[in-house]
Amino acid sequence: MTLETTPTRYAIAAQEDRCAPRTKLAIPAQFRQSGGRAFQTVIHDLSLSGFSATAVNRLQPGTICWLTLPGLESLQAEVIWWDKSLCGCAFQKLLNPIIHDNILARYLGDGSYRTT
DSSP: OOTTTSOOHHHHHHHSTTSSOOEEEEEEEEEEETTSOOEEEEEEEEOSSEEEEEOSSOOOTTOEEEEEOTTSOOEEEEEEEEETTEEEEEESSOOOHHHHHHHHHHHHOOOOOOOO
8 A cells, every 4th residue: 555545544443333432412512514604503422533413404425514612623524414404524533532531521521531
């Protein structure tokens, strides 16, 4: 394999069936598709590789978007599916496990944090 065809860590993980456990929760957030205006949404599940969220308007698979969770910078993602006002998105880069755990601790209240 050349450097250009060497799969990235994300590409390898994305090929796995549910490459990371998804946690059901409800997080208020802002969502914006490329070239569009931000709107309020609710994140329904979260994993290291992506999320699902409410999106009333149809989003086409392949659409680049940005998710802004409270207290975090915007995270770039790609729409993978849209069905009945829900969309599933894959993060451009896997979410840092420490950030992931901190989000879960904040919104699930289990108090667990991953340390380095």
